[in-house]
Amino acid sequence: MPVRIEKNKVLTTAYLSGEIDHHSSVFIREQIDECIAKLQPQELCLDFMSVSFMDSSGIGLVMGRYRLMNSFGGRVRVRGVSKQTMKVMKLAGIDLLAKIDCK
């Protein structure tokens, strides 16, 4: 499973794992959106601790979830980001949208 979600109305955490690319992000996106649309948590945490690779599809993943959370006043936090993933995220300026914690 590329994503495991811990549901909570205050803080919902999505544990991502493996390689995030255009192929895997479609499924991850669907799983997260289905959960947060229903639950509308105050905060969504995207946990990248077990992510071994990410390309710009991961940017779309974070930005899209940011927009969705924003639509009902929720926040997004990103954590466990590797050096490679951070490089991709910085390129997109995601560090300006969400709080990012590195590995």
Added chain:
Amino acid sequence: MKANNEMRLTLESRSVNEGFARSAVSAFVAQLDPTVEEISDIKTAVSEAVTNCIVHAYKNSVDRIYIWVGIFPESVVKIRIRDRGCGIEDIKKAMAPLYTTLPDERAGLGFAVMQSFCDDIKVRSTEGKGTTVTLIKKINSR
């Protein structure tokens, strides 16, 4: 200039092949003893180029993606990723950061990632005929 070593790979434009494409290219480049960061850079850039072939060039069909990798003197790697898809109408516009024709799912950063993770990138495209992206990166062997 002739390459010291080269490889070719042809694969179908199915998204499940994205991981295989970047792994295969990085495994070939491994003979230059790159750093972990250099390998990540190459994997990421290749992933972007191959994804472009799948989501843009062949958006309504499954067709072939042609990858060639050449290793040149002084550890210079050239990676050519070619498709026979729809082509790009305006390359300059397509390469601009955040420009995308698929705003709901794509960030529009594919070319920006390729540019920033490689030393040089060349894009040639003919509408209706296809696109060739060449990525160039020097490996500073340890």
